[in-house]
Amino acid sequence: MLEVDGLTIDYGRGRSRRRVVADVSFSIAAGETLGLVGESGSGKSTIGKAILGLVPVAGGSIRFAGEEISTASGRRRRQLTREIQVIYQDPYGSLNPARRIGTTLAEPLTVGRQSLGRREVAARVAEALDLVGLPASAADKLPGDFSGGQRQRIAIARAIIVRPRLIVCDEAVSALDLSIQAQVLNLLQDLSAELKMSYLFVSHDLAVVELLSSRIAVLYKGSLVENGDAREVFDHPRDPYTQLLRAAAPVPAPREQELRRDEFFEKLRARSGV
Ligand SMILES: Nc1ncnc2c1ncn2[C@@H]1O[C@H](COP(=O)(O)OP(=O)(O)OP(=O)(O)O)[C@@H](O)[C@H]1O
Ligand SMILES: [Mg+2]
Known part of the structure; x- marks a missing residue:
């Protein structure tokens, strides 16, 4: 449903021009959730914005349901991107x-x-x-x-x-307490099944991404260093940077929250039959 191929994005002009996304390719099937993980500044939100048609693309293509978004003219692009919605970290903003x-x-x-x-x-x-x-x-x-x-x-x-057919969730739960995070993730999971929507689930937190995603793409300084089955990426990261993220996957401080999180993991796994 969404095909991103060789996506390249620059910010700035002239001498201050800087490449922030370089040759990124991935696809999302109907009803599927792709997790996009990477540290702050790696270009996650920029990729999300490009899919929403909000930033100009320097190279590559973004096709949604077979149609090119990045070069579509104003009206057509608005029509296309109407079926793509976004949820940000800070709903108050x-x-x-x-x-x-x-x-x-x-x-x-x-x-x-x-x-x-x-x-x-x-x-x-x-x-x-x-x-x-x-x-x-x-x-x-x-x-x-x-x-x-x-x-x-x-x-x-x-x-x-x-x-919509696709929702870009950009750090959609990052600002919430852990127990509330679990509730909102659960809700997102239910909704994707019920409404047959796909998600591009963007987060710096590999553990959160792993909960919802069937596949995970790892972004490092604007380039994808890994893109594969979620459990595989989480359990056996191949790239050294992913291994680092895996090691840093947050362990919540209070014991009670930790338990809740474990329960949530189990529940989701049981439901998805993993
Ligand atoms: N409008 C802009 N103009 C110029 N540079 C920008 C702009 N927006 C972001 N950048 C730069 O592009 C790079 C990628 O930013 P982006 O916001 O996509 O990263 P991110 O992975 O979403 O980070 P975070 O986890 O902090 O949200 C960063 O170096 C950032 O400083
Ligand atoms: Mg961001």
Whole structure:
């Protein structure tokens, strides 16, 4: 469904021009989750932005459902990328604090030619809230009325309301407490199965990536150093940099959280039959 081939991205111009992504190739099948892991500054978010059509590409191609995104002209690109949504680390930064949740969620359904009628919009807002485990009454509230984990659920509701085929999750759980991380990861896992969506799951945390991904790509200074089956990459990393990430896979400090995390691992593994 998504094919990235030889993707190369430069930032800056003239003498300050710098290559931040070099010859990166990977693909994501329908319903599949690819984990993209790498240290800060390795180019993860830049790759996500390129897939969303938000940064110019210096070389290579990004095809979504067979169509080239990187060279599509404005209108066509917006059509194509409508089926690709994004969830960021900080929903508070991306949710308008003065706007009711219902209005924020309804927005993508009320613009453009495919704009829906009032009743259908209300039904879709309620459905999206329900899918992320929030009551319909949340629509009348403001972002500030919710906890961090709930706000991330709202960001997820906003992403799924247009029924996308691919979601770029950029550090989507990194700012959350460990136990809340587990809940949100669980929700993302359920939603991908229920709505048959694919994820590009971007994180600096290999352990988190391993939970959701069927395959893992490891990015080091703009280049992929590994791309393979998730368990294989996690359990038997071939590249020295991945081995380093593996060794640094965080061990949560409080014992109680550690247990919860283990339970979560087990539960997910049992469910996916691994
Ligand atoms: N708009 C920009 N203009 C110039 N350089 C940028 C821009 N955005 C990012 N960079 C640089 O490009 C490189 C890759 O950044 P990117 O944000 O993609 O990394 P990342 O892997 O997502 O890091 P993090 O884990 O910190 O989010 C970094 O060196 C960064 O400083
Ligand atoms: Mg980033």
